[in-house]
Amino acid sequence: MNTKSAFILGLLICIGLTTAGWLLGTSAVRIKEYERVVSVKGLAEREVPADIAVWPIRFAAGDNNLTALYGTLERNTAEIQRFLTDAGFSADEITTAAAIVTDKLAERYADQNASLRYTAQQTITVYSGKVDLVRKSQEGLAELGKKGIAFGGDEYSQRITYLFTQLNDLKPAMVEEATRNARAVAEQFAADSNSQLGKLKSARQGQFSIEDRDNNTPYLKKVRVVSTVDYYLAD
Secondary structure, three states: OOHHHHHHHHHHHHHHHHHHHHHHHHHHHHHHHHOOEEEEEEEEEEEEEOOEEEEEEEEEEEEOOHHHHHHHHHHHHHHHHHHHHHHOOOHHHEEEOOOEEEEHHHOOOOOOOOOOOEEEEEEEEEEEOOHHHHHHHHHHHHHHHHOOOEEOOOHHHHOOEEEOOOHHHHHHHHHHHHHHHHHHHHHHHHHHOOOEEEEEEEEEEOOOEEEEOOOOOOOEEEEEEEEEEEEEEEO
C-alpha cells in the first residue's frame, strides 16, 4: 500500500468514526428529549410528647466567710436533693455540679465596697424520662425559696430542655407515608396533564427534623420528613 492509499484509508476511517459519534450523540439527545419525568415531594408529620426532660436547678449564695459559704452550699444542695427524691426522682437521675465561687476582691476591677466578698453558684441537674413529674415539680421550688434558697441565673440557664429520643421507631412508617403522599401528588399531576404515571426513576429521603410544636408547649414535639420522588410519565 503506497502513501496515497494509506492516507485515503485513514481519512475514510476518521470520517466514519466522526459520523458514528455524531449519530450516537444525536440519538442520545433525542432520547433525552422524549424522556418525561415529574419530580414531586411528599410530607409526613407526627406530633409526639417528649420522653426526656433536662432540668437545671441553679441556686446562689454569698458570704464574707468562705467556710461559711461552703456550708450554706452544702445545706442548700442537701435540701434540693431531698426535695427531688421526695418528689419521686431516683438518685441516678440527679447530678450535682461543682460550685463556682467568686472572690470579688481578687477580681481585676475589685469592688472594695461589695457587701459580700464571696459569691457562689451551683447547679443541680435532673435528667429524667418522667417528663410530667418534672413539669409538676417545678412549682415546688417556690417552697424551697421560702426556706432561704436563692434560685438564680438567666432564663436560658434555668430553662428545661425537652427531648424526643424515639425517632428510629417512627422512621419506617413516616418514610412510607411521605412516599405515598408523593405518589398521590404525582398521580394527580399525571391526570391533569393527560398522562399516565410510569415507573419510579429515583427517590431521595430528606432529613428528619424535630421541633417544638410551639413556644408555649416545648414538651410537645413535631417530627417531620420530606421525601423527593421522580416518576416517568407516559402518554
